[in-house]
Each structure stands twice: as C-alpha cells, then as structure tokens.
Amino acid sequence: MISKQxxxxxxxxxxxxxxxxxxxxxxxxxxxxxxxxxxxRTELLRAxxxxxxxxxxxxxxxxxxxxxxxxxxxxxxxxxxxxxxRAAFCGKARLRFDVEIVHAPSEQxxxxxxxxxxxxxxxxxxxxxxxxxxxxxxxxxxLLTALPQEGRA
Amino acid sequence: MISKQxxxxxxxxxxxxxxxxxxxxxxxxxxxxxxxxxxxRTELLRAxxxxxxxxxxxxxxxxxxxxxxxxxxxxxxxxxxxxxxRAAFCGKARLRFDVEIVHAPSEQxxxxxxxxxxxxxxxxxxxxxxxxxxxxxxxxxxLLTALPQEGRA
Amino acid sequence: MISKQxxxxxxxxxxxxxxxxxxxxxxxxxxxxxxxxxxxRTELLRAxxxxxxxxxxxxxxxxxxxxxxxxxxxxxxxxxxxxxxRAAFCGKARLRFDVEIVHAPSEQxxxxxxxxxxxxxxxxxxxxxxxxxxxxxxxxxxLLTALPQEGRA
Amino acid sequence: MISKQxxxxxxxxxxxxxxxxxxxxxxxxxxxxxxxxxxxRTELLRAxxxxxxxxxxxxxxxxxxxxxxxxxxxxxxxxxxxxxxRAAFCGKARLRFDVEIVHAPSEQxxxxxxxxxxxxxxxxxxxxxxxxxxxxxxxxxxLLTALPQEGRA
Numbered sequence: 001m002i003s004k005q006x007x008x009x010x011x012x013x014x015x016x017x018x019x020x021x022x023x024x025x026x027x028x029x030x031x032x033x034x035x036x037x038x039x040x041r042t043e044l045l046r047a048x049x050x051x052x053x054x055x056x057x058x059x060x061x062x063x064x065x066x067x068x069x070x071x072x073x074x075x076x077x078x079x080x081x082x083x084x085x086r087a088a089f090c091g092k093a094r095l096r097f098d099v100e101i102v103h104a105p106s107e108q109x110x111x112x113x114x115x116x117x118x119x120x121x122x123x124x125x126x127x128x129x130x131x132x133x134x135x136x137x138x139x140x141x142x143l144l145t146a147l148p149q150e151g152r153a
Numbered sequence: 154m155i156s157k158q159x160x161x162x163x164x165x166x167x168x169x170x171x172x173x174x175x176x177x178x179x180x181x182x183x184x185x186x187x188x189x190x191x192x193x194r195t196e197l198l199r200a201x202x203x204x205x206x207x208x209x210x211x212x213x214x215x216x217x218x219x220x221x222x223x224x225x226x227x228x229x230x231x232x233x234x235x236x237x238x239r240a241a242f243c244g245k246a247r248l249r250f251d252v253e254i255v256h257a258p259s260e261q262x263x264x265x266x267x268x269x270x271x272x273x274x275x276x277x278x279x280x281x282x283x284x285x286x287x288x289x290x291x292x293x294x295x296l297l298t299a300l301p302q303e304g305r306a
Numbered sequence: 307m308i309s310k311q312x313x314x315x316x317x318x319x320x321x322x323x324x325x326x327x328x329x330x331x332x333x334x335x336x337x338x339x340x341x342x343x344x345x346x347r348t349e350l351l352r353a354x355x356x357x358x359x360x361x362x363x364x365x366x367x368x369x370x371x372x373x374x375x376x377x378x379x380x381x382x383x384x385x386x387x388x389x390x391x392r393a394a395f396c397g398k399a400r401l402r403f404d405v406e407i408v409h410a411p412s413e414q415x416x417x418x419x420x421x422x423x424x425x426x427x428x429x430x431x432x433x434x435x436x437x438x439x440x441x442x443x444x445x446x447x448x449l450l451t452a453l454p455q456e457g458r459a
Numbered sequence: 460m461i462s463k464q465x466x467x468x469x470x471x472x473x474x475x476x477x478x479x480x481x482x483x484x485x486x487x488x489x490x491x492x493x494x495x496x497x498x499x500r501t502e503l504l505r506a507x508x509x510x511x512x513x514x515x516x517x518x519x520x521x522x523x524x525x526x527x528x529x530x531x532x533x534x535x536x537x538x539x540x541x542x543x544x545r546a547a548f549c550g551k552a553r554l555r556f557d558v559e560i561v562h563a564p565s566e567q568x569x570x571x572x573x574x575x576x577x578x579x580x581x582x583x584x585x586x587x588x589x590x591x592x593x594x595x596x597x598x599x600x601x602l603l604t605a606l607p608q609e610g611r612a
Contacts, residue, residue: 019195019205020188020337022330024383029326030497030523030584034490035173042172042231052172053231064489069526077330078195078206125489173488177481177536183370183431184340184479191336217336222373230483278336325501325511326494341479348478348537358478359537384501384512 009087009147011044014104017079027074033121034067037099040085041125044097048087048146060140062095062127069123073103080104081120087147090126093136095147098124162240162300164197167257170232180227186274187220190252193238194278197250201240201299213293215248215280222276226256233257234273240300243279246289248300251277315393315453317350320410323385333380339427340373343405346391347431350403354393354452366446368401368433375429379409386410387426393453396432399442401453404430468546468606470503473563476538486533492580493526496558499544500584503556507546507605519599521554521586528582532562539563540579546606549585552595554606557583 015036023029041062045052052062075081082104090096103118129139168189176182194215198205205215228234235257243249256271284290321342329335347368351358358368381387388410396402409424437443474495482488500521504511511521534540541563549555562577590596 016195018188019191019329020335022335023325024328024330024332025520025522026330029328030526031326031490031493034493035171038172038489042169051231053229056230061484063484063530065530067489067526067528067530071522071524071526076206077209078204172482173490175483175488176478177483177485178367178369179483182479182481183344183373184337187337187340214331216331216377218377220336220373220375220377224369224371224373322501324494325497341477344478348475357537359535362536382512383515384510 009044009048009149010084011040011047011086012082012084013040013043015039015081015083017075017077017081019077022077026076030069030071033069033071033101033123034125036081036083036101037067037069037085037097037123037125040083040099041087041097044085044087045146050143050146055143059132060137060143061130061132061134063130063134064125065094065128066126067123068125069121071121072119073121075101075103075120088149089139089144089147093129093138095127095129095139096124097127162197162201162302163237164193164200164239165235165237166193166196168192168234168236170228170230170234172230175230179229183222183224186222186224186254186276187278189234189236189254190220190222190238190250190276190278193236193252194240194250197238197240198299203296203299208296212285213290213296214283214285214287216283216287217278218247218281219279220276221278222274224274225272226274228254228256228273242292242297242300242302246282246291248280248282248292249277250280315350315354315455316390317346317353317392318388318390319346319349321345321387321389323381323383323387325383328383332382336375336377339375339377339407339429340431342387342389342407343373343375343391343403343429343431346389346405347393347403350391350393351452356449356452361449365438366443366449367436367438367440369436369440370431371400371434372432373429374431375427377427378425379427381407381409381426394455395445395450395453399435399444401433401435401445402430403433468503468507468608469543470499470506470545471541471543472499472502474498474540474542476534476536476540478536481536485535489528489530492528492530492560492582493584495540495542495560496526496528496544496556496582496584499542499558500546500556503544503546504605509602509605514602518591519596519602520589520591520593522589522593523584524553524587525585526582527584528580530580531578534560534562534579547608548598548603548606552588552597554586554588554598555583556586 021028021032083101086098088096100122101120102115131137174181174185236254239251241249253275254273255268327334327338389407392404394402406428407426408421480487480491542560545557547555559581560579561574
C-alpha cells in the first residue's frame with residue numbers, strides 16, 4: 001500500500017503585513033516568511049490540541065533543521081494574507097510543515113481570483129522531535145494522535 | 154478653558170507573543186514593544202476610519218520622531234497580550250499615541266487580577282504629520298474628525 | 307562637590323544598515339534603533355573588559371526597564387553609521403546608556419559636515435542590575451571598576 | 460567542455476550574534492539566518508566592486524525568488540560567526556548565492572577544530588535579475604565581469 005502522505009492536519013490563519021515587516025523594495029522582507037511560517041505552526045498545533053508552549057513544558061521540542069521558501073509575489077504593508085499550514089510526520093523523528101501564503105480573497109480586487117494568481121510564497125520547514133536535552137525521540141503517542149496522517153492505518 | 158487632552162480615540166487589540174519575538178532571557182526582546190505599538194496604531198487608525206495605508210496613499214505620512222517605553226513585566230512565547238492605544242494631537246503638527254500592554258485577563262491565573270498587576274509595558278510614540286515630500290503639515294480636517302479630542306470644541 | 311556625571315566609559319562603533327532593517331518608507335524601521343543600541347552596549351562592555359555574555363554567566367543581568375529614542379534623520383540600506391555609547395550608573399542599582407547615532411563622516415558628501423547635520427537618532431536605555439533570579443543588586447565592584455565615572459572619587 | 464560552476468566569486472565575513480537575534484531556546488532564531496545571508500551577499504558584492512546599493516541605483520535589482528537553509532548547530536549571543544558566501548550565475552537571468560556559517564576558529568576551544576565540527580548553518584538564495592520595473596533581464600556585462608565563473612571562458 002502506498003502512503004500518499006496527504007496532510008490531514010491542516011490549518012488556515014489570516015495575518016496582516018506589519019510595517020516593520022516591509023523593506024525598502026515595498027514588499028515584505030524575505031526572512032519574515034519564516035516568522036509567519038512559525039505563526040502558522042503555532043496555530044495549527046493549538047487547533048490540534050497540542051499547543052507548542054505546552055509541548056515545550058512537557059519536554060518535547062521541535063528544533064528546526066531545514067527551511068525552504070519560494071517567493072512568487074509582493075505583499076505590502078497592511079495586506080491581509082491567508083496562510084495554510086499542513087503537518088506531516090516524515091522518517092522516524094521528523095515533523096514537516098508545508099505552508100502556502102496567498103492574498104486573502106476579500107482583500108482587494110486583484111485578489112478575487114484563483115489562489116494561483118494570488119500567490120505570495122510557499123515553503124516548508126522540517127523539525128527534529130527531541131527531548132529537552134536535544135536528544136532525538138520518536139513522536140509521542142499524544143502527538144501522533146493529535147496530527148493524524150492519511151494512509152497510516 | 155483647560156484642555157484636558159483626555160484621549161477619546163482609544164482602541165484595544167489582542168496579540169500573541171511570537172517565538173521570533175522572544176530572546177534568550179525567555180521574555181520578549183525589548184524592541185518588539187515598538188513593533189507592537191505599530192500594530193496598535195494601525196488598528197486604531199483603521200477603527201477610526203482612516204487606515205494608515207490609505208493615509209499614505211493620500212500623501213499624508215506620520216513619520217516617527219520620538220518613542221518611549223517602560224518595561225514592567227515579562228511576557229513569554231504564546232502569551233496573549235492586551236494592548237490599549239490612545240491617540241491625541243499635540244502642538245500644531247504632531248500626533249501622539251499612548252500605549253499600555255498587559256497580560257490578557259483570560260490568559261492565565263496570575264493575570265486574573267488588576268491591570269496594574271498584569272502590566273508588561275507602557276509607552277508612547279510621537280509622530281510628525283507630513284506630506285509625501287516630508288514637509289510638516291497641519292492635520293487635515295478628515296484626520297481631526299476621525300480622531301476627536303475632548304475639550305477641543 | 308557636584309557630581310557632573312560626565313560619562314568616562316564611552317565607546318564608538320560603526321555599523322551598516324542592513325536591507326532587513328529598512329522599511330517601505332526607505333529608511334530604517336524605528337525599532338531597529340533599539341537593536342543597534344544593544345550592539346553599542348555589547349561593544350562598550352567588551353571594551354571595558356566585562357563582556358555581557360560573561361556577566362550573564364556570572365549571574366549579573368542588566369534587564370531593560372526604560373528606553374527612549376528621538377529620530378532626526380533618515381538612514382538608507384548600506385549607509386555607514388557611527389554610534390557613540392556612554393555608560394553611567396544612576397541611583398543604587400541602575401545603569402544607563404546614552405547613545406548617539408550619526409552618519410559616519412567618510413560615508414558620503416552630505417555627511418562631511420558637523421555631527422549635528424549628520425544626526426540620525428539619539429536616545430538612552432536604563433537597566434536594572436539584578437542577579438540571575440531577577441532580584442535587584444548593587445553594582446558589583448568589578449563592574450564599578452570597569453565603568454569609571456567622573457566626580458565619584 | 461563541462462562547466463564545473465565552481466564559484467570564483469567568494470567572500471568571507473565575520474559577525475556576532477546580537478541579543479535581539481536569540482530566542483528563548485538560547486540559540487539564534489531561525490529567520491536570522493536569512494538576514495545574515497543578506498549581509499554576506501552585500502559584502503561579497505561590495506568586494507567585487509558592485510555594491511548592491513549602487514546596483515539598485517542603476518536600476519538592476521536582485522529580488523529573492525528562493526531560499527533554503529539547513530541548521531546544524533547552535534550559536535549563542537555574542538558568538539563570533541564566520542560566513543562564507545559564493546556567487547554563481549545559473550540559467551539566463553538568475554544569480555545564486557551559496558552560504559556556509561560556522562563558529563569562527565578563534566572564538567572558543569570547541570571551535571578550534573575542523574569546520575565540519577563547527578557548523579551552524581548552510582543554505583542558498585536564488586535571485587532573479589530584473590530592471591527597476593521588475594522585468595527579468597540578462598545579467599549586464601559589468602555584473603558578469605565582476606563575478607567571474609570558472610569554466611566559462
């Protein structure tokens with residue numbers, strides 16, 4: 001049986017570009033995408049019942065080991081963004097989040113079209129799953145339960 | 154008649170501390186307060202019907218000329234903050250925003266007490282009112298109307 | 307005898323505006339000033355023989371309790387800045403850093419004039435002196451020795 | 460003939476981790492790597508005689524279209540980092556920068572070993588080459604000359 005790894009743990013949030021996140025090119029500075037990705041992970045984990053602040057308090061950390069971003073379009077100060085985050089386990093002790101950021105549909109006329117035309121950025125982050133001492137661990141059962149994956153049963 | 158300068162234009166928002174905003178002391182890094190102040194101004198102006206992005210498009214800018222912050226307490230990753238912003242004109246071409254940041258009441262037991270006990274930071278920013286070329290201007294009527302001040306009539 | 311509180315512990319550094327520090331107005335975003343102030347403190351303390359990383363390791367912390375910035379002029383991406391930091395004890399358990407940021411003289415023709423004409427920002431930060439648990443302490447002798455103050459003998 | 464694409468345009472800089480760049484895990488926050496990559500590009504281009512600020516003034520922009528980072532080790536506040544940046548043209552209108560960040564050898568005993576043992580992060584950014592209107596252009600001759608590539612002659 002083929003594991004299709006479609007992500008069942010998916011979450012969508014909206015956020016606005018802060019003035020502090022723009023640069024002199026008039027769009028968001030590139031590294032802000034990684035900060036937004038973090039907001040997406042935080043809210044996905046909260047929605048899944050495992051807030052990351054509680055995970056850290058339980059001694060389960062998700063240190064970042066890889067990040068990738070592709071940039072497609074501009075986003076200006078105060079633009080409303082729609083960010084979709086999907087979580088998937090990969091390997092024995094890895095958690096991967098895939099993220100897409102588009103202009104929110106209601107925002108402006110140019111955004112009232114297909115997501116492809118509203119694209120801002122896309123990317124992923126890969127995280128180790130470790131204990132408080134930094135030692136890799138297998139995902140605890142409560143984390144596996146909280147983030148169900150298709151094709152795993 | 155004494156102008157009491159109580160701020161009628163007041164607005165309250167909530168925001169969560171991002172992981173990217175913490176530092177190795179385990180609280181938010183000090184400069185983040187100024188970034189949060191900006192979020193407060195942005196939402197106050199939107200609520201008042203004069204979104205700052207539209208003001209800039211109209212050629213009315215609010216460059217920052219002074220900022221002050223006092224720090225009272227810690228705020229950790231994912232803490233929910235309540236920020237109150239008040240706007241007041243001062244002098245002929247100045248707009249001042251006063252800001253208070255406290256732990257949101259519902260957040261955690263220690264926060265279910267008086268605002269004074271939940272205090273995180275307090276401060277203000279003073280802005281020139283200028284045209285697109287940077288020349289100081291008097292506040293336009295639509296801005297004065299949008300941000301009513303007590304004791305002015 | 308009058309304590310003149312002229313700051314004998316003074317240090318000057320240069321730094322360049324990063325692209326990430328600009329905003330869509332084409333100058334540095336306001337909160338970056340506080341990040342640069344931190345660079346100035348770090349290098350002043352290193353030059354004085356008490357690197358802050360070592361102070362933290364010894365259990366002496368300098369949590370920020372107040373910050374103030376005045377903004378005078380623009381600074382663009384890649385501009386070379388000259389920042390002067392001065393340290394002074396104030397009260398029983400307070401350390402204050404005063405900072406001035408100007409365009410470096412060699413940078414560009416407009417900058418080859420008096421510092422007043424090259425001004426970018428000025429401000430200060432006030433720090434508690436505390437132990438690792440956050441309890442205020444008097445400045446240790448090694449810190450008083452490292453940061454001599456005029457008019458104190 | 461095989462174009463080996465070894466990067467002849469290579470540049471090395473040192474930088475210190477700012478307190479503002481740390482997070483509550485005690486290492487640098489992940490997005491800072493992209494801000495440091497930018498410092499590496501800026502100094503490589505300056506060393507090559509084509510400062511990016513001048514390129515922008517000439518109407519040649521390098522908007523980021525892709526970024527990738529792998530994280531290997533921690534770096535704390537005030538750690539001295541050594542960053543090596545290499546530039547290579549790829550495709551018709553693309554410039555790619557490869558970056559490696561390690562602990563500077565002189566920094567501390569643990570760092571006095573092979574670069575592999577001192578590794579902090581590695582990654583790359585891919586940039587379009589565009590005119591001021593955002594239209595892709597072929598690299599101008601002065602840029603090709605400034606960034607020589609092996610195996611091209």
